[in-house]
Amino acid sequence: MTALRKTTIALTSDAAPFAIRAERSSDVVAREALLDACFGDNRLNRTCQRLRDERAPAEGLALSATARGRLVGTVRLWHVSVGGKPALMLGPLAVEASSRKFGAGAALMDHALAAAKARGHRAVILLGDAPYYIRFGFSGAKTGELLLPGPFERDRLLGLELSEGALDGAWGMITATGAPELKSRTVRARKALQPVPHAA
Template identity: 40%
Template sequence: MSQISYRPETADDAPLIEALLERAFGPGRHAKAADRLRENNRLIPELSFTAWDGDRLAGSVRMWPVTIAGEPVVFLGPIAVEAELRKHKIGQQLVELACEASARVGWRAVLLVGDAPYFGRVGFEAEPARGVVMPGPVDQRRVLLKPLRDGGADGLAGPVWR
């Protein structure tokens, strides 16, 4: 592994990212409730990041606009890192970059569905998301929220829409 570099996603990255997601999650990823929020939604490329090991895509995180009961927030996911590089904190760095970029441009909070112990290391919690209702079945303990400013999670309860 060479030095990992990070940059915002570009349109040219899309085929490489799709191939990475296919390797990481398989075709079943489209059946998940979280995918409903990405379907027919507009990716926010300036908040979505890629990690590169030389000229090889090593990881990706994508961000999407959604609302919780009409309040705009950004939805994180999917995040994927090549299997042999998963112990190098590339995923954590991608999440931190995406959250920092989202805060800089004024988003109030980031929502995701994921592993609480993993995402808890970068400030995501289940408690602020307890009233968030995802489209379709999901384990509510995996619905996590990270406020990006003081009061960023206040009043965020209700259905999530794209």
């Protein structure tokens, strides 16, 4: 099993301190705006989004980073089946540009992985840049036989075992297994981001 890394966050005198807490319903609009800013308008068409559509994140595993009462980062984990083995899929992880240098992304990752382990989850997978995620223990060592429901780059499919052997022999299609999400909340958030037309 790969040991989880502990992050030390150094706050300089000009840094805005941030806190990691459970995501709240009041975060939805700010979270959607942050994700749009980080990933662009086509983010809802990406392959991993197919595993999140109309699903609720895993209980207790949707986290927000806040600074001075403002949302500056977000991460969520989702229930999936990894070739028949239960696991979590992490993503998206997003942090606003001004907060990245203070370690908000690493803090969100460390909190999310520790919470997942504490809740008894055995493995986490994600689609992301190996040079960034390897420091958290992720690798492609046991994801080579896994597939996603759409195009993806093989070297970006990474896994982390929270329990030794959790991904041994994993193969086949990764599928969503989480509970359905209430559509109204997501629809309201997307509508709130729509520009309001000005009266003529």
